[in-house]
Amino acid sequence: MLLNYLKIAWKVLLRHPFYTFITLFGITLTLTVLMVLTSFLDHLFGAHYPEGNRNRSLYITMMMQTDSARESVNTGPYSFQFLKRHAKTLKSAERVSIASMFGFSNSYVGGKRIKLNTKFTDADFWHVTNYKFLEGKPYNDQTIAQGERVVVITDDLKKQYFEESTESVIGKTIEIESITYKVMGVVRGGPPTRVYTYADVFFPYTAPKSNYQNAGMRGGYQAIVLAKTPGDRPEIQAEYDNAIRQIPLPAKENGFTFSVIVAKADTYFDGFLRTFLRSDNEPNRLAFYGIASLVLLMFMGLPAINLVNVNVSRMLERASEIGVRKAFGAPSQTLLGQFIIENIFITFIGGVFALGLSYLIIYYINSSGLIAYADLTINWVVFVTSLGVCLLFGLLSGVLPALKMSRLKIVDALKA
Amino acid sequence: MIHLKNVEKVYRTSSIETLALSNINLHIQKKEFVSIMGPSGCGKSTLLNIMGLLDAPSQGTMELDGNPVNNFQDKALARLRNEKLGFIFQSFHLINDLSVLDNVEIPLLYRRSSARERRLLAQQALEKVGLSNRMSHFPRQLSGGQKQRVAIARAIVGRPEIILADEPTGNLDSAMGNEILSILQQLNSEGATIVMVTHDEAMAKRTHRLVRLFDGSQVL
Numbered sequence A: 001m002l003l004n005y006l007k008i009a010w011k012v013l014l015r016h017p018f019y020t021f022i023t024l025f026g027i028t029l030t031l032t033v034l035m036v037l038t039s040f041l042d043h044l045f046g047a048h049y050p051e052g053n054r055n056r057s058l059y060i061t062m063m064m065q066t067d068s069a070r071e072s073v074n075t076g077p078y079s080f081q082f083l084k085r086h087a088k089t090l091k092s093a094e095r096v097s098i099a100s101m102f103g104f105s106n107s108y109v110g111g112k113r114i115k116l117n118t119k120f121t122d123a124d125f126w127h128v129t130n131y132k133f134l135e136g137k138p139y140n141d142q143t144i145a146q147g148e149r150v151v152v153i154t155d156d157l158k159k160q161y162f163e164e165s166t167e168s169v170i171g172k173t174i175e176i177e178s179i180t181y182k183v184m185g186v187v188r189g190g191p192p193t194r195v196y197t198y199a200d201v202f203f204p205y206t207a208p209k210s211n212y213q214n215a216g217m218r219g220g221y222q223a224i225v226l227a228k229t230p231g232d233r234p235e236i237q238a239e240y241d242n243a244i245r246q247i248p249l250p251a252k253e254n255g256f257t258f259s260v261i262v263a264k265a266d267t268y269f270d271g272f273l274r275t276f277l278r279s280d281n282e283p284n285r286l287a288f289y290g291i292a293s294l295v296l297l298m299f300m301g302l303p304a305i306n307l308v309n310v311n312v313s314r315m316l317e318r319a320s321e322i323g324v325r326k327a328f329g330a331p332s333q334t335l336l337g338q339f340i341i342e343n344i345f346i347t348f349i350g351g352v353f354a355l356g357l358s359y360l361i362i363y364y365i366n367s368s369g370l371i372a373y374a375d376l377t378i379n380w381v382v383f384v385t386s387l388g389v390c391l392l393f394g395l396l397s398g399v400l401p402a403l404k405m406s407r408l409k410i411v412d413a414l415k416a
Numbered sequence B: 001m002i003h004l005k006n007v008e009k010v011y012r013t014s015s016i017e018t019l020a021l022s023n024i025n026l027h028i029q030k031k032e033f034v035s036i037m038g039p040s041g042c043g044k045s046t047l048l049n050i051m052g053l054l055d056a057p058s059q060g061t062m063e064l065d066g067n068p069v070n071n072f073q074d075k076a077l078a079r080l081r082n083e084k085l086g087f088i089f090q091s092f093h094l095i096n097d098l099s100v101l102d103n104v105e106i107p108l109l110y111r112r113s114s115a116r117e118r119r120l121l122a123q124q125a126l127e128k129v130g131l132s133n134r135m136s137h138f139p140r141q142l143s144g145g146q147k148q149r150v151a152i153a154r155a156i157v158g159r160p161e162i163i164l165a166d167e168p169t170g171n172l173d174s175a176m177g178n179e180i181l182s183i184l185q186q187l188n189s190e191g192a193t194i195v196m197v198t199h200d201e202a203m204a205k206r207t208h209r210l211v212r213l214f215d216g217s218q219v220l
């Protein structure tokens, strides 16, 4: 019975190549866009290497200083000393790491220049992140205290600097800005889209030019706070807020007197929004969510409306066929069943196409080097959900008119 | 076979009410060949549609084999249409993107029969109307007369007892019309009950009985 329905559905689709193409195109486009988009969002905001702990982390990245008139604003990352005093000491956290934002540097090998992204970190950095050591090991507090000239590098840099050496490079030296460092460890690199952890070479914060001793509140450092569980984070946030409130105000830095400080420990996504919106107001954030979902809805909605449109007009076109079939004994139910099967069928074919297409696009992005170390994946939850959404639209657009049609009086259907 | 009692049909739209049929009493006997005539708009199609269970009367009863069908549900009506009735329309109403054979098979899709059986019956029906050489053509590739013969094949493929034809020759020239009528006469002689709407006195004369309508009422 079902097989028979499918056979007829297949025939109907072949009978109307243009309609089939438009519908398939719509479904495939919607699904592919959704999947690539979510895969991208997941790449940006999900917990992935080397920030696998993102779901139980907080990020202290920006401080905003404002004068009493709220006319001048200074914004930027923190000084190492400030974070050491106010973040490192958070009691409710499991661990706190301080690391610089990534900077730029050069190294030369055989006369060839290698552009480097550098980062100064403490020893806890290697615990809050889950960088995988391919060789050697991370530096620890002792190494840092002794001010040893050591670095951790990525496999990519190893390849470039040591010319595809397959042997271990631990103990070998690397020269950066005319200073010689000993390689302590080699990690598998992460994508540059994870700015708080990305670098090609990692130095202990006591290395030259780290500016870790600078006084003042602002500087070039950020902190990643690891909570024991995701649920512990509000407590940590409150503790940090409280620590910030203890700071005597107004204060002065670089000749700028400010009476308000905004300094927060944010989840990754909230931190992103705060940076993105340059604001700390909750209503603004709501507006952002609102606009974002509206855009997404339109994004999904346009192909969906197209689908509904094509389906409805197609149904109307079939009115006379419905009339004929009913006149020769087709029960309304059977016709309705046929339309439902047709819709589900075409939606699933579209789903298969979309899956293939998304795979290709994601594979291309991952392998093209557009993003170094890109690790986009197909999100199955998203796939199944969007397939469901398509099915819903397909059914709404195909079945509601079909229901109406199948209830249409035969004489009226025949006249159409 | 078909028995209409005090049938009335009113079409209501938001502004106008049209009395398409009033006080129709008609009894069609088994194996009869009845023609219906009358000026345009007098309600002939309406009457035929009610007899064919394509439309319901506003008042009165329609009986098929002694059973009033007024209260039948969609499923039961579909079954009666499928098993007892075969329709032929003036404008053929073939499905354009189905082949001739597939068009003829339609009534068989809604009953228990295998694909082989369907094919065989459809071929036989097409042979009967002299179109066995056009089975894989599409309706667009056929002449009007050929289309109407396909429509007849479709109407008889399920071996219904009653054939209802609404101006089956209205869109054809007289030679073709005559041929169609001959086919219908042949079917009638084989036992089919036929009710045919026509504008052609000559055709009406070749049937057993003539029913005349005027302005929704039976005048003969």
Ligand SMILES: Nc1ncnc2c1ncn2[C@@H]1O[C@H](COP(=O)(O)OP(=O)(O)OP(=O)(O)O)[C@@H](O)[C@H]1O
Pocket (backbone or CB within 6 Å): B011, B012, B013, B018, B019, B020, B038, B039, B040, B041, B042, B043, B044, B045, B046, B047
């Ligand atoms: N769906 C409808 N809604 C409103 N009025 C209708 C409808 N169908 C038919 N009528 C009216 O009912 C009357 C009878 O129509 P019907 O189609 O039965 O006429 P007919 O005798 O078959 O005419 P013709 O010879 O032109 O085919 C006409 O006045 C027509 O306008």
Ligand SMILES: [Mg+2]
Pocket (backbone or CB within 6 Å): B044, B045, B046, B166
């Ligand atoms: Mg008519």
